[in-house]
Amino acid sequence: MTDTHSHMFDGAFDDDRDDALRRAREAGVERILCPAIDSDSHDAMLAMCRANPGFCVPMMGLHPTSVNDNPRWERELAIVEAHLASPPEGGFCAIGEVGLDLHWSRDFLAEQTAAFEWQIDLAMRYDLPLAIHTREAWEEMCLVLEKYTGRGLRGVLHAFSGTLEDYRRVRAVGDFVLGVGGSVTYKKSRWKELLPAIDPTHIVLETDAPWLTPEPFRGRRNESSYLTYILTAAATILDLTPTRLDQLTTENTHRIFRALTP
Numbered sequence: 001m002t003d004t005h006s007h008m009f010d011g012a013f014d015d016d017r018d019d020a021l022r023r024a025r026e027a028g029v030e031r032i033l034c035p036a037i038d039s040d041s042h043d044a045m046l047a048m049c050r051a052n053p054g055f056c057v058p059m060m061g062l063h064p065t066s067v068n069d070n071p072r073w074e075r076e077l078a079i080v081e082a083h084l085a086s087p088p089e090g091g092f093c094a095i096g097e098v099g100l101d102l103h104w105s106r107d108f109l110a111e112q113t114a115a116f117e118w119q120i121d122l123a124m125r126y127d128l129p130l131a132i133h134t135r136e137a138w139e140e141m142c143l144v145l146e147k148y149t150g151r152g153l154r155g156v157l158h159a160f161s162g163t164l165e166d167y168r169r170v171r172a173v174g175d176f177v178l179g180v181g182g183s184v185t186y187k188k189s190r191w192k193e194l195l196p197a198i199d200p201t202h203i204v205l206e207t208d209a210p211w212l213t214p215e216p217f218r219g220r221r222n223e224s225s226y227l228t229y230i231l232t233a234a235a236t237i238l239d240l241t242p243t244r245l246d247q248l249t250t251e252n253t254h255r256i257f258r259a260l261t262p
Helices: 017-026 039-051 073-085 109-126 138-146 164-171 191-197 224-238 242-256
Strands: 031-034 056-058 095-101 130-135 154-158 175-180 203-205
Touching (some): 017 224, 031 039, 039 073, 073 109, 095 109, 095 138, 095 154, 109 138, 130 138, 154 242, 164 175, 164 191, 175 242, 191 224, 203 224, 224 242
Parallel strands (some): 031 056, 095 130, 130 154, 154 175, 175 203
């Protein structure tokens, strides 16, 4: 299994990070992909990846909410560019976590869109996938991505919360897959209706640790070792064995994140 989206470098793990990473390995997680947020957390993310080479793999990007009310957001993008131009050993596996988030405010849509398009250009320049965050902005997201139709974009729609039509619109742009996380385990999960309509070659697994904790641990800190619960729940919905879904999602991960070695 690959956890394609985990913030195990977050301060929530400062007291037991090594133990949490050990539990992930013991649960069968072979690799953890780590999305950047902004320069406040770059050092922690890169330090964890250096300490766990090949197991923890960094992304680089600017989160949309780090653009909000931030007069230095363009400076943050310059920092992203500098990291991409001089990557750590092993390199970055994606441009992320990037996108649009209008949950807290719509006042910064223009700035978020500019930052997102800037980073789409970086993804094309470096031939890297996008790890896309979208919250209460699906129409706006689709309109941005559709401008790049047929230009070779690929990536993950992290914590996918859109509709089947949103999925189809984004798939028409390029090779985008859906990130299936802890919500697939919830009793009233939308995934129960949505997932059977999705091609299994278009999904990957993720935890978004320390957030979006799956059952039976909901309400507690999430961690990458819980990916096995997400795999099992998704396999049940799709009427596949966990082994088969693990194989499919691993293949999907390698197709999107080409920098990863099998």
